[in-house]
Amino acid sequence: MDKIPQKLIESLMELGLLESEAKIYIALAIMDNAEVKELINLLGLSKPNTYEGLRMLEEKGLVVLINTRPMAYQVTPPDIGLEMLLKTHLDAKKEAQKLFSTMDKEKFVEKSRETLLHVFGEKSIDFKIKDMFDSATKSVFMISSPQYIKYIEILTEKKLKLDITIFSEGKDTEEALKKFFMDKEGNFQIISEENIANIHSSKITGPQELKEYKEALSMFEYKNMMVLMIDDSEIMYVMPFSQDSLSAITTKNKSLITLMKLGLKDITHQLSKN
Template sequence: MNLTPHGRISTMESIPTSLIKSLNDLGLSNYDARVYAALVLYDNAEAKEIIDFLSISKPSVYEALDHLADMGLAVKRISKPARYSAISPEMAINLLMDKHRDAGEQALAALITLEKKKVRTDKEDALWTIYGDANIEYKIRDLFGKAKRQISCMIGERYLKFIEKVKIRDVSLKLIVISDDEALQGKLLALFPGKNADVHVISPAQFSVPPPFAPPEFVEITKLMNFENTLELIIDDEELLMIPPFISSSVSVLNTRNKGAILQTKMFSQLNWNRFIDGGEMPFPPPPAPKKKRS
């Protein structure tokens, strides 16, 4: 810490930029954060000392001091000239956290009310693309959490960490996890207990076996796929989240409320369920052989 000949701190190096950013995140402006940090450094100080130390304008310092006093983060001592001191950092952080918590609870209640009045638009039928693991994780957890009647999901093991700690309602859950880990079945049953959960583990190799009436190109198609990338998630027959099983260095998700896309995906999901879980055949007859033309 650098001091002047009078023993005063002379540089902002004593106040880390990271501290100012953290105080910003807790709701303080740049000036409020810098003035509060300066007051913590001083046992008590006049406005002029803070102005000299921070090298910011007199009006900005006085405005910050008044704001800090109104918030209860600083105490103004009646004297001429007036002197200011900061409340303890522990008390200040608790005060700011309580303020954020109260604001968050009020905002959540108001937003839930707005969500119930949601205006439906034609754009809900569009296909939206979501990028980035953090955004994908949030969307998966969001859909699992808000399902009210049923969840139908086929998911690669790589995404399992996104739903391990998610809380879901007592809804019908049909879940297929694509993995070579045979012990995963027991773990999944523990994660999703209850009579409404129908959970299974299918190996990627099983998906490579051609289904009945598969086209001749099926073997070549499977070489271009990584089934562990698969994600098909439908909630309440109202919203779809899908990641195709393609080989790719980056992952993007298709998200839609389009009824046609949902019903088509649901149909193919049911075909897979019938094939891998129920052990049945494809529920449609083979296509008729093309008629030979008479020469």
């Protein structure tokens, strides 16, 4: 069956099905029920792969055997089947979290050590940002481009001290922040990218430094940048570089956070004066 969308197959594989299982499930979802020989002819799968795929789908509760001679199966409708697959993943997540939290690290390494920095790639940054906002209980400090404003909605029901700086040229960003901050404690400001770019230029003393400074700025992609500090206990820095994939670092190291806080206060002070 060449007409099955490849993206649909890949989506089911992301939910834990093998490719053959995904194809069988989709075919049955289209037909509602079918004999095994129909599926073999329709999908071009081998007989062993088809029977094994049906066995695994039946084990997951996604298909039901409705006849034995000839063997025929009926599908669990996709609106139910997808929920079942998702629940399997969520249950596995809870169990894994529980086991990770109780695992004795000393059984694996002689000496447990604190990781100074954690690195996050493009696919995991989104989840880490949401996790940090979800875990905030006291305060949020943030300097970022408008693309990260969407995460602020997570804070709607929380009473936190907020200090948020967004660099943008658009009025829509300012209006969105004003609306959000109406009943919130804290500060916010909108500043231009030019102000950020020139924040250190006054300290440049010679033409060579100016040249190097401009070369460095040319590599920056401010739409990617974000600095996020939660409860003065964790900081995330999303790199503002022009590159194909985003990367970020986080730390919970108290000494590093103290030093970074001082630097961030200096930056926001200079920005507020410009």
